[in-house]
Amino acid sequence: MTTVPANARSSQIVPPSSGDFSNRQAKTIKLYPVSNYTFGTKEAQPEEDPSVSARLQRLQDHYEQYGMRRTCEAILVCHEHGHPHILMLQIANAFFKLPGDYLRPNEDEIEGFTSRLNERLAPVGSQFNKDEHTDEWNIGDCLAQWWRPNFETFMYPFIPPHVSRPKECKKLYLINLPKQKVLNVPKNMKLLAVPLFELYDNSARYGSQLSAIPQYLSRYNFEFVDENDNVIGVSPAVQA
Structure with a gap:
């Protein structure tokens, strides 16, 4: 066994500077x-279907009358203590889902998605304050598409081979939250801020779609600001 001198053990090892690695960075x-x-x-806002079988039957009825069902859901990102958190709904203290829902037949995608978000999270009545844009949503990039090939619960981030007519397509959109916003949640639901480290590789609790959100967001750089719009951190942090 080789003995390392004490002065060598206590000295700090400074790695050499690496080359620039910031080309083609996302926004x-x-x-x-x-x-x-x-x-x-x-x-x-009670669930439309009393059971999974009833939900799948409704999906089949929709498909037979209108074709593939289109669904849009929102990835709402904020931060706490300089780490990204996702705002998601919890139902019955157990089931998690993103805000959004399926679109009506022949409804424009973005207009329909905006309507579903307002139905779920916007304040009720005519008291909208347009200056705060409480009923408006800045819909950003489509981060993922999930496909339901059959009348069953399984969805995939690709269309399986030999499936020419999927029964549902679900799109997950990044929503750029403004500095302030009023969000009203149905009484039978909770709106929780879930950190990315809790979601990552945790399909047992959140399912395959929600647990993949950290991968979807890994393409972006983040700038964390405080209540007064002062930058308090960035991710990834720039190393000297």
């Missing part, structure tokens, strides 16, 4: 703290 997204957002409640 930087500004994230505001979760404390910037006001959360209220509104009337409960």
Whole structure:
């Protein structure tokens, strides 16, 4: 066994500087703290179907009448303590889902998606304050597409071979949250801020779609700001 001198063990090893590795970087997204957002409640919105079999039967009825069902869901990103968090709904203290829903037949994709988000999260009534854009959504990139090949619960991030007529396509869109926004949640649901480290590789709790969100977001750079719009951190951090 070789003995390392004490002075060598205590000295700090400084690695050589590497070359630049920032070409073709994706855009930087500004994230505001979760404390910037006001959360209220509104009337409960019960699930349309009492069971999984009833939900799949409704999907089949839709397909036979209108064709493939189109669904849009929102990835709402904020930060807490300089780490990205995703706002997602929790139902019955167990089941997690992203805000959004299926579009009506012949409904424009973005207009329909905006309507579904307002139905789920916007304040109720005519008291919208247009200056705060409480009923408007900045819909950004489509980060993923999931496909349902048959009338079953399984969905895939690709169309399986030999499937020419998938029964549903679900798109996950990045929503760029403004500095402040009022969000009203149905009484039978909770809106939770879930950190990326909790979602990552945790399909047992969140399912394959939600647990993949950290991979979807890994393409972006993030700029974390405080309540006064001061930058308090960036990710990835720039190393000297």
